[in-house]
Amino acid sequence: MAAIGVHFGYTCACVAIFKDGRADVVANDAGDRVTPAVVGYRDTEQIVGIAAKQGRVRNATNTVVKVKQVLGRSFDDPETQAHKVETKCQVNKPYYEIKVGDHTENIAPEDVAKLIFHKMKETAQSALDSDVTDAVITVPFEFAHAQKNALREAAEAAGFNVLRLIHEPAAALLAYNIGQDCPSGKSHVLVYKLGGTSLSVTVLQVNGGMFRVLNTHTDHSIGGESFTQALAQHLATEFKRSFRHDVSTNARAMLKLMNGADMAKHSLSSLGSANCFVDSLHDGIDFDCNVSRARFELLCSALFNKSIQPIRSLLQEAGLSTNDINKVVLCGGSARIPRLQQMIQEMFPEVELLSSAPPDEVIAVGAALEAGLLVGKDGLNGEESETVDVSAADILLKEVDECGATVFNVLLPSGTPLPARRHHVLSGGGDLSSLCLEIYQKCGTEEPEKLAKVRNTPSIILRDLQPKEENHDIDTTVTMKRDGSVHVSCVEQSSGRSEAISIAAAS
Template structure:
């Protein structure tokens, strides 16, 4: 029986399978190893993935994006309020719960996430040729209990048996075997994750196979989409220069440019230049433009600065210098950008920068390895019930939820940055 790990991000989803002693990401039916976390609702069906993303130009009010940002949140949550203000889909509150209103139908965010998890399940089953039920799912470090429960329930509704939810930084370390290959000794690892809509940086102390979070910070004001938007604005300026039309106030035209800019951004991670062509961008006019990597880096210079300054701030917060970090792990699709990798290397000239695993595949691979451990398929010297101490950067509260005891009363277990040995029994 194979074990799988699934990472549902704000902009994309990815599944990895652990089988025959190794973990690897599986490709979807389009041959892509990463699937856009986009769901389009039509009169006859729900479409998930690239097709939904591409049809969003024609179906914007019925296409849900970034559902992870609203899962398990209430209308009073600042993150939810920001999401509602920016969403092209109508989001309403009914019976104290946020829901999408699409074609006069109410749709729960959990049901949208369920469709994405179902797509991941189908992808894994198609790759290994057999049914898949057991899964480990990753969650951001700052996810609250309501968000974790919503994510777990969505996966369960898709037919998964959720064995464990693990934090994304821990999954990143597991992907590279950090603390597992040589369980003795102490080191400090910085996990740098630049996803589609946020930047998360975490410093983890690894000591005798135990992970202890020393500091973490998430900035929701910057992510991969910011680089795409900057490039799209540049393309709009080029179109105005050549065709004498300012399309920046035209949502449909700008969405076309965003799609083209997104493709170009990905191409520029491996190529020196990329072509941006949009058929009938505006008023029947086609748009054709080449963008060099150097031009892209210049356009996004302020974003690169913001991305690396965040590292310095977190190191200062934990009282470290760059020399106190032993390894840096890169995660998230936008961590593929060569300029960003070089800037991080400049901060840590003597530190091992781990990027041999594609950054957007690191977290699901780590989750698959954890799933393999739980199913007893990984290193037999590892105990299946080994505990990862992941949460010492914040106060730890015990509160009953669907994965624990019902009716529990919240109480303080561990205060910020306090390390404590824990054990548990299951019945």
């Protein structure tokens, strides 16, 4: 029985099929194995993929890119606001404003994602030559429950029967059969994913087919587009030097340069030099420029350093060293870059660097293998792998010490297997008549952020405390579920008064 695996990324999507005991990536109708996650709206049709991406130069305000950034997020979410500033397509509330003929339509992000999923379904079914809809969809590890639901609903609206959502790092391990051929013994695997708009590094412990996430880090400030922009700026400088015209402030010209730089960047992963040609870049002037791999590496040297910098701090937080890592798996299109692979290999000189499968396809392959397991195909050895959910951020309790200084006590460190429960006794002076309990989260080196601010939920306030000579002792219990939601209850030990509240944490 056949099944489908889909990796829906921020900039690209990829689909693989499981059939006859193996998983293979399927090329779309343009012959590409990876499809840009771009949707262009025209008066009578919607275009998905490379045609929409290339047509963005002329149709920017009606072209949606990176819709995954806003799926399942509120309009006030910082990621949504950042997306609103970046995209050329107007974003109003949780909708895109699309001009169709002489009127404007509001298109929900889920409807945009549905079109991309439908493209993936058509691509897979054309290869299977049958109406197979069973699929496994991959999700980033840091996705909150609402984001996962939005992704699932978009896939189901496109006609998929979603068997399971699995985390991208787990899919990458499945693609290389890690954990399937090792019934016992612990090992550590680092999954390095550098996609179009984000960097994700995850350390997992593999033990007898069980995957446990020890620590993870995601940075949305670096990605493949950062390298493309650096190369496009270089091309703009070369054009100015040759033709005395500055196109760096011309949005349409820069979109053309971005398309040309993107193609050149991909070529430089396998060739020593690449030619970038842009037709009628400015005032009818055609632009032709040759870029060497050495020049590209020099332009992006600071970005490469930023791309591998989080690895050591991530390992340190997990209590591991580079010597404790047994394998490194590369994912994401930008992990193809030779210089980046060289720098990672130098960091792990004795470790096997797994990149034999194309990094931008490996997650989809893993999803297809998982789909094959779930539909009962026995063409694979070993038992089904399982991912243990963990807290993606530190969950902290805010207190004030004897000197009046604010302190944060970590109740649930990031990487804690979920579900989890922690107890803490919160003390306050006996003369207090009320006590406010505030829960925070902290990701990496960022400042702690109140969960009430993240999800607009109230703090817990214990009122009408009876004055007494000794301190008020509040027995606090914090429970975090697998979906990232946090439940807090507190009981005053002497009186038995209790309060409780559930908070949807940004996991």
